[in-house]
Amino acid sequence: MISQAYEQGEGILRLAPTWVPRVFCIPGKRIKLHPSDYYAFGANRGGIDERWLSSTTKADNGPLTTPDEGLSYVVYGKPGAEQKTLLVEAVAELGARLLGEALWNAHGKWPMYSKFFDNRGPLPHHLHQRPEHAALVGMDGKPESYYFPVQLNNYGAEFPHTFFGLEPGTSPAQVRRCLEMWNQGDNRITDLARAFRLEPGTGWFVPAGVLHAPGSYCTYEPQWASDVFAMFQSLVSEVPIGWDLLVKNVPEPLHHDLDFLVSLIDWEANTVPNFKQRYFRPPLPVSPLEAMQEAGYVENWISYGNEFFAATELTVLPGRTVTITDSEPYGLIVLQGHGTMGAWPIETPALIRFGQLTHDEYFVSAPAARAGVKIVNPSSSDPIVMLKHFGPHPEAAKVSNS
Numbered sequence: 001m002i003s004q005a006y007e008q009g010e011g012i013l014r015l016a017p018t019w020v021p022r023v024f025c026i027p028g029k030r031i032k033l034h035p036s037d038y039y040a041f042g043a044n045r046g047g048i049d050e051r052w053l054s055s056t057t058k059a060d061n062g063p064l065t066t067p068d069e070g071l072s073y074v075v076y077g078k079p080g081a082e083q084k085t086l087l088v089e090a091v092a093e094l095g096a097r098l099l100g101e102a103l104w105n106a107h108g109k110w111p112m113y114s115k116f117f118d119n120r121g122p123l124p125h126h127l128h129q130r131p132e133h134a135a136l137v138g139m140d141g142k143p144e145s146y147y148f149p150v151q152l153n154n155y156g157a158e159f160p161h162t163f164f165g166l167e168p169g170t171s172p173a174q175v176r177r178c179l180e181m182w183n184q185g186d187n188r189i190t191d192l193a194r195a196f197r198l199e200p201g202t203g204w205f206v207p208a209g210v211l212h213a214p215g216s217y218c219t220y221e222p223q224w225a226s227d228v229f230a231m232f233q234s235l236v237s238e239v240p241i242g243w244d245l246l247v248k249n250v251p252e253p254l255h256h257d258l259d260f261l262v263s264l265i266d267w268e269a270n271t272v273p274n275f276k277q278r279y280f281r282p283p284l285p286v287s288p289l290e291a292m293q294e295a296g297y298v299e300n301w302i303s304y305g306n307e308f309f310a311a312t313e314l315t316v317l318p319g320r321t322v323t324i325t326d327s328e329p330y331g332l333i334v335l336q337g338h339g340t341m342g343a344w345p346i347e348t349p350a351l352i353r354f355g356q357l358t359h360d361e362y363f364v365s366a367p368a369a370r371a372g373v374k375i376v377n378p379s380s381s382d383p384i385v386m387l388k389h390f391g392p393h394p395e396a397a398k399v400s401n402s
Contacts, residue, residue: 001085002093005076010343011368015331015361016073016084017352020050020059020115024231024245028118030152030218037354041066048354049120054331054363054389055113056088060227060248070227072113075357082357099329100366103391111225112309114331114389118218121158124233124241125189125213128206129249133264134228137249144223145281145303146214147203147311151335151385156198157216158237163193164204164212164279165270172262178232179258182243187234196276203281203302209266210279220333222303222311222389230264281305281401286312296320297375301399302387309389310396316377316384326369330390334360337384339377342368346375346384 005013019033023046027038031051038047045064052059052070059070072087087110096104103111128142135141166175170192178189190213198215206212208224211232231245247255254260272278283300285292292298296317303311316322316339338347345359352358364373377384390396 002090005074005085005090006094008076011365012342012344013090013363014075014344015054015087015363016075016357017361018052018055018070018072019048019354020052020070021045021048022050024241025049026120028120028157028216028218031116031118032349032352034351034353040354049118051116053114053333053361054087056091056110057113057225057227087363098365103329110391112222112389112391113225114220114222116152116218117214117221119216121216121237123214124231124236125163125193125211126229126231127211127264128208129228129230129264130208130266134226134249136251139228139249140224140226141208142224142226142228143206143208143306143308144221145203145205147220147302148198148200148217149220149335149387150200152218153200159216160198161195162198162213162215163190163195165194165210165275166192167194168271168273170271175265176258176262179261182234185235189233194275201283205279205281205303205306207266207269209264210269211265220387222309224308283313284399284401296322301396304396304399305401307392307397309391310393311387311389314386314388316375318377318379318381318383321374321376323372323374325372327395328390328393329364329366329369330388331363332386332388335385335387337377337379337382339375339384341375342373
């Protein structure tokens with residue numbers, strides 16, 4: 001079955017939309033899900049405010065999490081009689097045939113996923129554990145990055161700003177005091193942080209252990225393959241945050257060890273005086289701009305400068321046919337336009353029902369990426385725009401925003 005799916009797409013796998021609810025979030029309703037379907041998992045599970053992309057990572061949403069929650073499905077077969085199999089199973093069976101020898105030998109899995117995160121308001125100031133702390137509960141640490149696509153951000157919702165890190169000079173005792181105040185309402189941890197106004201068409205890199213309170217733009221988030229976090233803010237938009245969300249991925253004997261909880265914070269990374277200079281990610285061209293435009297496309301790095309993952313935004317100009325080569329396998333999501341990509345049609349739905357199949361998400365194998373993917377844009381006016389998410393990418397790791 002998996003070989004049939006691989007061969008049908010000539011090394012490119014078609015993926016089904018993967019929707020994830022969060023009980024502590026209010027959907028921003030910009031990820032094209034039908035208005036009737038935002039509570040498709042049930043109101044008790046919270047609203048759907050995330051679409052996971054190229055995911056072999058199961059969502060960690062508590063005891064009511066469904067068996068396949070967060071996992072991407074590969075779609076194959078004839079139209080009207082499609083069949084599905086999990087991407088994680090395809091990766092396990094195809095191995096290096098899908099990911100390439102280097103990535104498969106280094107990790108034995110697809111080590112990242114991406115998502116659209118779409119919340120109406122800000123999230124609590126929180127962090128994703130570093131590897132040594134995540135390992136205590138059998139999980140991986142999680143660095144992540146952000147990009148704010150203009151196609152999904154026609155409005156900024158309630159708070160298009162993000163608190164990042166901590167003010168230089170902040171002491172562990174000050175953060176510990178915030179935890180002591182948890183049940184007094186607002187524990188005021190964001191008094192210790194700086195907020196930055198978010199800019200559509202730009203992004204950020206957020207290392208594991210760095211506190212952040214994501215703002216209300218719809219965000220594309222390449223990240224390491226883990227769903228680990230710790231909330232450090234007790235009240236957001238007048239909604240209390242439970243202590244259980246602070247200690248969700250902390251060993252039970254340490255649930256009330258405030259010194260241990262404070263130690264989850266990477267102090268140096270949080271308090272650098274040049275925080276924006278270090279972590280802000282404006283788009284950067286992958287090749288000389290004029291040469292790309294002459295060839296019929298523009299591609300920019302949008303996640304780069306780290307050893308974990310990378311992402312680009314590819315625009316194929318109206319009426320052009322291009323062949324794009326890459327050194328690494330990648331997943332992709334189409335944001336704008338229609339046409340063909342290899343053996344597959346690509347198109348951007350305006351509205352998606354829960355459970356509906358689409359032609360906007362794919363996974364490109366290492367052999368297909370290296371041979372070159374042919375993309376045809378038949379429109380005389382509309383570009384094709386897609387976001388491409390990679391695992392560890394040696395070339396992207398060397399890119400600098402300075």
